[in-house]
Amino acid sequence: MFLLLFFVLQSFNIQAHTFMTTPATLQKGDTIAILATARKNLDDNLKPAIDLLHSWGLEVVIGSTIGLDNNQLAGTDEQRAADFQKQLDNPNIKAIWCVKGGYGTVRMIDLLDFTKFKQNPKWIVGFSDITVLHNHLNTMGYKSIHGIMPVTVARATPEAVESLYLSLFGKKLDYSIPSDGMNRTGKATGEIVGGNLSILYSLLGSPSAIDCKDKILFIEDLDEYLYHIDRMMMNLKRNGCLESIKGIIVGSMTKMKDNDIPWGKNAVGIIEDVTKNYNIPVIYNFPAGHIRDNRALVLGDIVTMEVTDKTSTVEFK
Numbered sequence: 053m054f055l056l057l058f059f060v061l062q063s064f065n066i067q068a069h070t071f072m073t074t075p076a077t078l079q080k081g082d083t084i085a086i087l088a089t090a091r092k093n094l095d096d097n098l099k100p101a102i103d104l105l106h107s108w109g110l111e112v113v114i115g116s117t118i119g120l121d122n123n124q125l126a127g128t129d130e131q132r133a134a135d136f137q138k139q140l141d142n143p144n145i146k147a148i149w150c151v152k153g154g155y156g157t158v159r160m161i162d163l164l165d166f167t168k169f170k171q172n173p174k175w176i177v178g179f180s181d182i183t184v185l186h187n188h189l190n191t192m193g194y195k196s197i198h199g200i201m202p203v204t205v206a207r208a209t210p211e212a213v214e215s216l217y218l219s220l221f222g223k224k225l226d227y228s229i230p231s232d233g234m235n236r237t238g239k240a241t242g243e244i245v246g247g248n249l250s251i252l253y254s255l256l257g258s259p260s261a262i263d264c265k266d267k268i269l270f271i272e273d274l275d276e277y278l279y280h281i282d283r284m285m286m287n288l289k290r291n292g293c294l295e296s297i298k299g300i301i302v303g304s305m306t307k308m309k310d311n312d313i314p315w316g317k318n319a320v321g322i323i324e325d326v327t328k329n330y331n332i333p334v335i336y337n338f339p340a341g342h343i344r345d346n347r348a349l350v351l352g353d354i355v356t357m358e359v360t361d362k363t364s365t366v367e368f369k
Contacts, residue, residue, distance in 0.1 A: 072193055073193055073194050073195065074173075074353075075175045077220070077221055078108075081111070082111070083110065083111040084111070084148070085142075085145045085148050086098065086149050087117050087132075087135050088115065088117040088126030088151045089117075089132055089136060089150050089178075089185070090126070090132075090153055090182075091181075092125055093119070093126060097206075098151070100205045101205040104213065108220075113139070124154065124155070125156045129156075130160075132159075137163075137165065140164065145174060146174050147174050147177060150177065151201060151202045152180075152201055153179065153180025153181035153201070156181065157185060158251075161185070161188055161260060170192075176196045176197070177216070178201050179200070179346065180342065181251060182247075183198075183248040183255075187251075187252070187255055187260045189352075193352075197219045197350055198270070198349040198351050199215065199219060199346065199347070199348035208345075211339070212339075212346045212348070224368060225348065225349075225368040226368065227339075227367075228364070229335075229338065229339065229364050230362070231360060232335070232336040232337045234324055234334075234336045235335055236333055236334040237359045237360055238331075238359055239356070240298040240356070241354065242297075242298040242299065243355075244267070244270055244352070244353060245262045245269060245270070245351060246351070247271070247272070248271075249273040249276075249281070250273055250280075252288070256287065256288075264296050265297075266297070267297050268298055268300070268357060270300075270349060270351075271323075272340060273306070273308075273341070273342075275306070276308060276309065277308075278309065278310050278322060279315050281305070281319050282325075285326040285327075288326075294326070297332060299335075300327060301334075301366065302323055302336045302338060303339070303340035303341035305319035305341075323336075334359070355369070
């Protein structure tokens with residue numbers, strides 16, 4: 053009887069660990085906070101984002117970090133954490149939209165207390181450096197949205213904007229794109245995790261590192277040397293991440309750099325080389341990342357990806 057109870061409890065713990073909490077969908081009249089967790093935002097550039105939210109029937113609160121100037125950062129680590137904490141704890145704020153990426157979120161993540169967030173989960177939205185928050189939330193069992201940010205609204209495609217709306221308001225996401233010639237065909241279902249490859253790499257070994265087991269891994273990056281991409285992919289491989297995933301979705305690899313002596317492969321070629329021995333489907337050039345057509349992804353959601361010679365589809369639960 054004791055052993056039976058033990059295994060039942062173990063099974064419950066496993067299920068509890070894998071269950072992801074979905075924050076409440078937004079309704080007209082709800083309020084979104086715009087703030088900075090990383091790079092400073094001094095320009096008067098938020099009108100397109102504010103107008104967009106108003107057109108959706110939402111109210112806007114501008115965080116105290118907007119306009120703060122601490123070298124590259126939007127204030128000190130303590131100021132950025134305090135602003136985020138204030139919006140995190142406020143039950144009237146239904147989503148937090150990070151204004152831009154850059155670098156700095158990792159410097160404040162350990163200053164945050166998620167106790168009240170767990171009592172009243174809300175959507176955290178952004179990409180690039182916001183991958184720190186996405187992965188930290190994922191380890192706690194909460195979904196978040198990888199998508200456009202306030203400073204990218206003006207140049208985002210209509211499809212990217214619409215996908216953020218669908219994500220926030222609880223509408224179903226489905227993507228179907230022409231297959232890239234480098235794709236690896238197949239079908240897989242699993243929880244989608246990931247974000248910016250450089251950030252994923254930097255979080256390995258920390259409390260915010262993602263668990264790759266049985267997941268669909270999404271990666272994208274910007275302005276990296278090609279040999280850095282190889283190093284980061286090899287690190288994922290040596291950490292066992294690639295051994296246990298069900299599929300890979302590769303977003304934009306934008307403005308990659310090479311040395312005077314060429315590495316010999318572009319970013320897609322590097323990823324293909326590192327992952328070629330794994331029998332999993334792979335989508336390349338998916339419309340997400342540091343591009344205008346940055347489609348939203350609900351990280352932590354269950355997705356089914358199917359890759360054929362002609363079409364690649366990603367369907368969210």
